[in-house]
Amino acid sequence: MAHSDSKYYTIANASEPLQVTGRGLDILNNPWLNKGTSFTPEERDALGLRGLLPPYSADMEEQVQRSMENYRHKTDPLDKYVFLTGLHDRNVTLFYRVLMENLTEMTPIMYTPTVGYACQQFGHIYRKNRGMYISLHDKGRIAEVLDHWPSSSVDIIVISDGSRILGLGDLGANGMGIPIGKLVLYVAGAGLHPARTLPILLDVGTDNEELLSDPLYLGITHRRVHGDEFYEITDEFVRAATKRWPHVLIQWEDFTNDKAFPLLERHRESVLSFNDDIQGTGAVALAGLLGSLRITEQTLAEQRIVFFGAGSASVGIAEMICTGMSDESGITLEQARERIWMCDSRGLVTTTRGDKLEKHKIPYARSEESAKSLRDVIRRVKPTILIGASGRPQTFTKKVIEAMHRRCDRPIIFALSNPTTKSECTAEQAYNWTNGDAIFASGSPFHAVRVNGKIFVPGQGNNMFIFPGVGLGAVICGARKVTDEMFYMAAKTLAHMVTEEELNSGTVYPDLGKIRQISLAIATAVCRLAYDNGLARYAEPEDIRQHVRDCMYHPDYRPYVAA
Numbered sequence: 427m428a429h430s431d432s433k434y435y436t437i438a439n440a441s442e443p444l445q446v447t448g449r450g451l452d453i454l455n456n457p458w459l460n461k462g463t464s465f466t467p468e469e470r471d472a473l474g475l476r477g478l479l480p481p482y483s484a485d486m487e488e489q490v491q492r493s494m495e496n497y498r499h500k501t502d503p504l505d506k507y508v509f510l511t512g513l514h515d516r517n518v519t520l521f522y523r524v525l526m527e528n529l530t531e532m533t534p535i536m537y538t539p540t541v542g543y544a545c546q547q548f549g550h551i552y553r554k555n556r557g558m559y560i561s562l563h564d565k566g567r568i569a570e571v572l573d574h575w576p577s578s579s580v581d582i583i584v585i586s587d588g589s590r591i592l593g594l595g596d597l598g599a600n601g602m603g604i605p606i607g608k609l610v611l612y613v614a615g616a617g618l619h620p621a622r623t624l625p626i627l628l629d630v631g632t633d634n635e636e637l638l639s640d641p642l643y644l645g646i647t648h649r650r651v652h653g654d655e656f657y658e659i660t661d662e663f664v665r666a667a668t669k670r671w672p673h674v675l676i677q678w679e680d681f682t683n684d685k686a687f688p689l690l691e692r693h694r695e696s697v698l699s700f701n702d703d704i705q706g707t708g709a710v711a712l713a714g715l716l717g718s719l720r721i722t723e724q725t726l727a728e729q730r731i732v733f734f735g736a737g738s739a740s741v742g743i744a745e746m747i748c749t750g751m752s753d754e755s756g757i758t759l760e761q762a763r764e765r766i767w768m769c770d771s772r773g774l775v776t777t778t779r780g781d782k783l784e785k786h787k788i789p790y791a792r793s794e795e796s797a798k799s800l801r802d803v804i805r806r807v808k809p810t811i812l813i814g815a816s817g818r819p820q821t822f823t824k825k826v827i828e829a830m831h832r833r834c835d836r837p838i839i840f841a842l843s844n845p846t847t848k849s850e851c852t853a854e855q856a857y858n859w860t861n862g863d864a865i866f867a868s869g870s871p872f873h874a875v876r877v878n879g880k881i882f883v884p885g886q887g888n889n890m891f892i893f894p895g896v897g898l899g900a901v902i903c904g905a906r907k908v909t910d911e912m913f914y915m916a917a918k919t920l921a922h923m924v925t926e927e928e929l930n931s932g933t934v935y936p937d938l939g940k941i942r943q944i945s946l947a948i949a950t951a952v953c954r955l956a957y958d959n960g961l962a963r964y965a966e967p968e969d970i971r972q973h974v975r976d977c978m979y980h981p982d983y984r985p986y987v988a989a
């Protein structure tokens with residue numbers, strides 16, 4: 427079998443008996459070792475477990491069945507979230523087995539939308555430590571804090587300052603649910619090893635009054651710091667993290683866009699890092715658009731695209747679209763940008779508005795008269811694609827969508843704002859108001875809709891299709907950096923994995939149930955690029971795809987023997 431010197435291989439596939447030093451309750455109370463009722467009689471004898479468990483030795487399938495029975499008794503999504511978190515706290519292997527066998531059902535619980543509500547309630551539902559917190563009070567001692575993490579092998583850190591959690595705004599230290607949730611998806615979706623992931627919440631204060639006055643809030647009661655004070659702490663974190671774990675991948679997550687863009691630029695060339703809200707969103711949206719254009723049989727460069735929202739997500743998507751147009755049709759990035767119109771809270775982003783534009787908007791500012799309302803922009807631009815990433819619910823009104831449909835037979839409408847309550851319109855509205863002509867995708871999941879007797883299955887532009895595969899690929903070849911080209915390749919790879927049957931039902935994304943195959947294909951493409959561009963630290967395996975497959979973690983119990 428092909429091998430590279432990637433350290434990852436041995437970890438993911440260890441199947442020989444594990445020498446366990448602890449005994450009895452030490453093992454049962456350790457979620458990384460605990461197998462619950464699945465310990466065999468031999469293991470129970472060897473490890474001092476006899477009598478501490480019911481006598482019947484269950485297999486994992488029976489444990490999954492029991493977990494699912496309990497899970498399905500719960501009707502409230504937040505209760506389901508708490509239940510699954512509790513399962514993780516008791517038995518990590520079983521948690522991932524349950525999750526992976528029921529991924530489509532549980533992703534909306536472990537991630538958007540439920541994770542958003544879990545973050546809002548974080549201080550109230552908190553049960554147990556998980557991941558790490560770095561706060562303003564740790565400035566000057568972050569290396570010491572990181573040394574408290576028990577593992578010297580960390581492949582990936584997801585870090586957030588909780589300032590822009592989904593579309594829910596500043597949730598301060600409560601934002602911890604997001605790095606945790608993202609890393610769970612890395613493991614389930616691509617097979618990164620759970621013991622080598624580290625969620626971090628960077629608590630630089632909050633401006634959320636409700637939290638500041640909530641007696642159960644668990645973060646520091648300090649207003650957010652900005653500017654030099656903020657970057658001093660993030661720079662110190664990057665130095666400390668890469669000193670302790672030199673090859674670690676750092677994913678910046680849910681920072682407000684005044685920090686997200688600078689953080690990405692500051693570190694992307696020197697440290698293996700990326701921002702999923704910008705780059706991952708860009709790739710997943712582009713993949714959906716490429717799928718949509720397979721339905722309309724058009725090219726990207728033929729499109730006229732209106733963005734509602736001009737923040738991290740929109741700019742990330744726009745950049746990726748321009749790369750795609752340029753790659754497909756040979757036009758320049760500037761020519762590609764002429765096909766894009768962006769609206770922010772002040773209306774159409776133009777150079778004529780008289781306000782000082784944020785840096786990330788400048789490449790997309792048009793030199794035409796501004797327009798206040800989205801409907802006016804639609805009337806003027808006659809877009810073929812409308813993308814919502816504003817966090818403003820119900821802004822794609824009937825009038826807006828009808829105005830678009832009047833000038834475009836098959837309007838492509840992506841209402842990406844999360845969670846569901848923030849979506850610019852629902853799937854039902856988009857299909858009903860266009861008589862089924864819309865090609866619709868959303869950020870949070872919507873159920874299938876019947877219009878004129880035909881069932882439409884809306885696609886979910888879930889970043890989960892992209893980031894796990896990109897992360898796995900970058901980690902296992904030891905990439906020195908994550909490039910935009912890797913995300914572009916990921917988008918194209920994903921778009922190719924949508925079947926004709928899926929397109930016929932109106933969905934432009936593949937079934938989430940195929941996530942491991944998708945991540946395998948994306949990670950393989952990312953490794954390929956890293957090797958071709960001299961960005962990989964580890965030796966190239968004979969067969970990259972097989973190597974990626976071998977590296978993927980599967981939640982199976984290893985046999986134990988006493989050390």
Ligand code: NAI
Binds near residue numbers: 735817
């Ligand atoms: P952001 O805060 O960087 O940007 C929001 C933008 O919306 C800003 O440009 C703001 O000016 C604009 N905006 C606010 N009110 C507006 C109004 N009334 N009219 C027009 N524009 C308005 O946030 P980010 O990161 O871009 O995320 C935006 C939304 O997209 C969030 O709800 C987020 O959950 C969602 N999102 C969805 C993803 C997906 O579906 N895969 C991935 C990333 C983000």
